[in-house]
Amino acid sequence: MIGAVAAVGALVVPAQSTELKMWILSGNPGNAQFLTEAETEFQKTHPDFKLVLEQLPNESYKTQLPVALAGSAPPDVFFNWAGEYAARFAKEGQALDITELGAKPGGFKHSLSDAWQSSFELKGRNFGVPTDAVSKYFFYDKEFFAKNNLTPPTTFNGLVKLCKSIRQIDPSMVPWPLGNSERWIVNHVVTMLNERVLGNANTAADYDLSAPADQLFTNPGYVEAWQKLVDLQDAGCFQDAPNATSPEAADQMFLAQVSPMTFCGTWCAATFDKDGYTGYSLFRFPSIEGGKGDPAATFLVPQGYQIAAKSQHPELAAEWVSFLVSNEQAVNYAKLTAAVPSNAALIEQVGGTEQFNWFAKDIAQSTGSVMVLNVLLESAVSEAYLDAGVEVLNRTKTPQQAMDYIRGIALQSKARLGRN
Structure with a gap:
């Protein structure tokens, strides 16, 4: 009887959720919608996962992010542009080297081309996951x-x-x-x-x-x-x-x-x-x-996500950002944000507008990037x-x-x- 009561009690104890804090830019409602929908899909294999999303305007983001990364409770995952801005956090030890994490089954290294991966590389190591290029x-x-x-x-x-x-x-x-x-x-x-x-x-x-x-x-x-x-x-x-x-x-x-x-x-x-x-x-x-x-x-500016070196959940964060560039998620990202995704494996399923198809084609035909x-x-x-x-x-x-x-x-x- 006592064992039965204990068993019933165990059923009503709520599972401990694992929160992942994520910072992104405000201004694109499609991006927030995409992440909310992606969270729901990700929870099918990670039921205890909970995304804590914070959106900041451009200039505030640029000033607050370095402070947060230097502090004791930085965002686990944060948006960033490829180039010197992303490399800076890698050089200063504030962005996590995710080369091995990305090579695991389901990792982003299996979804993205070497050319795309190189946009967030430093000395041959991966310090970010590109989601798209603007x-x-x-x-x-x-x-x-x-x-x-x-x-x-x-x-x-x-x-x-x-x-x-x-x-x-x-x-x-x-x-x-x-x-x-x-x-x-x-x-x-x-x-x-x-x-x-x-x-x-x-x-x-x-x-x-x-x-x-x-x-x-x-x-x-x-x-x-x-x-x-x-x-x-x-x-x-x-x-x-x-x-x-x-x-x-x-x-x-x-x-x-x-x-x-x-x-x-x-x-x-x-x-x-x-x-x-x-x-x-x-x-x-x-x-x-x-x-x-x-x-x-x-x-052309590749952009994507980096993981804070101080994150308490580096493996989960790497799984999350890898999930965001998986085939099906890349399609939904393109649909909701009108962005040209880094993973174009299923790009024909986007069914974009006339304007989306125009600039996607123009970017593909460009002879150089600026x-x-x-x-x-x-x-x-x-x-x-x-x-x-x-x-x-x-x-x-x-x-x-x-x-x-x-x-x-x-x-x-x-x-x-x-x-x-």
Whole structure:
């Protein structure tokens, strides 16, 4: 009898759940929905699993994440961009080496190509799991362009002319709303201007600080790229106060069809589609006449998840992130976020929109990739570029002064890091 009572008692004792804390960026509702649905599926094989999800806006994320990872209770799993930003946490011992964990049965190394895995590698070791790559294009209002006999430009001069034409159609209309209150929007534009003017081959040694000190960031093409930004502003492309406008407000201007185009990430497609606006198409960042860049090179930033070195559940965390890039989950991720997944094994099942299929094909056909400056550059140089963008738009620094400032910071970083 006592044994029977004990058995009944055992049935009502709740199982101890294992919580996994995860940090992601806010702003893409499809991503949170995907993770919630993935949690439900993951619980079929891990019934005690509980995801504790925290979403932070871009700038807060960048400032709070290093503090959290250095603290005693960091997130077990955290979103990150490939490049210098991810490598930094690996070098500082704050991101876990997951090479062996990823090689276990069901691990991400069995789902992802070597090329994709390399985006989060450091010295041949895996320090993250790429989920997708984001790109950026000009989104434009097809109806407005057709009604006013406008065509997507293929050259920079054509883009300048387009802005002027839109202002002639309606002087109060902002052709291209620019939301730079968090600084990174202009940084993305300058990323492409640098590539189109200079070409990747001519920036590589500056970006990784390996160029000789007397040559570091001295190519006049950098000043020319900043001048192109000024030319766009002078052509009336942007609103009066881009540094006081949030990225979300700028996106809303396009979404509400108040402005006829915007330079936005592929993630924007999910937001526009969710809000019922599908009357847009896309075009690449134009080439620059006389530039040394590759017109078919595309802004492309792999992103994914890393695991904190201090995580109390490293194996579970590795199983979770591996599950997120498994075949079926990759399909659902693409459907809900309009992202191009790192695992494309079942991509034909996505059934994407016209716009999704367009940029997925365009990315596949691109002849080169352009990594965004604010995650590619050493942190102090990245900050200098971000700050310079604000000042150039405010006209408190000329293009030449902006590069003098950036070069000075780069020289300090080069000396500090011993990259001689």
